[in-house]
Amino acid sequence: MTIVRLSDGGLWVHSPIQLSNSIKEQINNLGQVKYLIAPNHLHHLFLSEWVFAYPSAEIYGTDEVIKKCRDIHFHASLNQGGNAWNSEIEQELFSGSPLMEECVFYHRLSKTLIVTDLVENFSGQDFNYWQRFVAKGAGILAPNGKMPLDWRLSFMFSKQEARKHLSKLLSWKPNILVMAHGEIVLDNADEFLQRSFKWLV
Incomplete structure (x- = not known):
């Protein structure tokens, strides 16, 4: 998992891992989770835990991930590009x-x-x-x-x-x-x- 703090203070979370209480505490100390990123169809296993914990976060995945995770509502596909974080x-x-x-x-x-x-x-x-x-x-x-x-x-x-x-x-x-x-x-x-x-x- 990789986390980037954006210029507005929001957190961009790449390939989220299992969300333990310890990790959640550290995340909350860093800032507000703004984006959840599933970059390929093997790195989405714990995405639903994060979606539940951070309901205001926007979720992005590749077309393959979106097809595989039909129970998750994705904001947009990473295949399309042109996302809100592009300036950074x-x-x-x-x-x-x-x-x-x-x-x-x-x-x-x-x-x-x-x-x-x-x-x-x-x-x-x-x-x-x-x-x-x-x-x-x-x-x-x-x-x-x-x-x-x-x-x-x-x-x-x-x-x-x-x-x-x-x-x-x-x-x-x-x-x-x-x-x-x-x-x-x-x-x-x-x-x-x-x-x-x-x-x-």
Whole structure:
């Protein structure tokens, strides 16, 4: 989960996790939850908890999420773009795969790229030998994290579309990369992305 405090003090909550009392207390100390973001169809599991806890928040998801979560009323689709936070947070729908599409975000002020599964960069410290071996083979072990192997392979016939999306991400020149799975890249995130997406060349 990633939270951005917008210039008006409202909170933009990306890929919300399970809402414990402790987390709720911390959130309430930060400010008012204004937007709830489900960026791909794997990152919505706890969305309903947040919708119940913060009924005034606007909910956004990709078309795939909206189709999957019919019990939730979404304010709009992330596929459409042009949302209220655009002056502070840009977005790009990384599409072209039959497996999944993901909406990626860029916070201008902090030069931070925010992703969920687009890149995974596990430290491996909590992995056993076999898990580390598999993670390294799949290319998701820090400091050389990448898109998960199955998702990479699904772009076999649409690499050109993926390159277009990557070009957009690189044009933002992000310095920090925050992801849902793995170690945060705290500097030169654009260079990390170029290495991470060499498989597209």
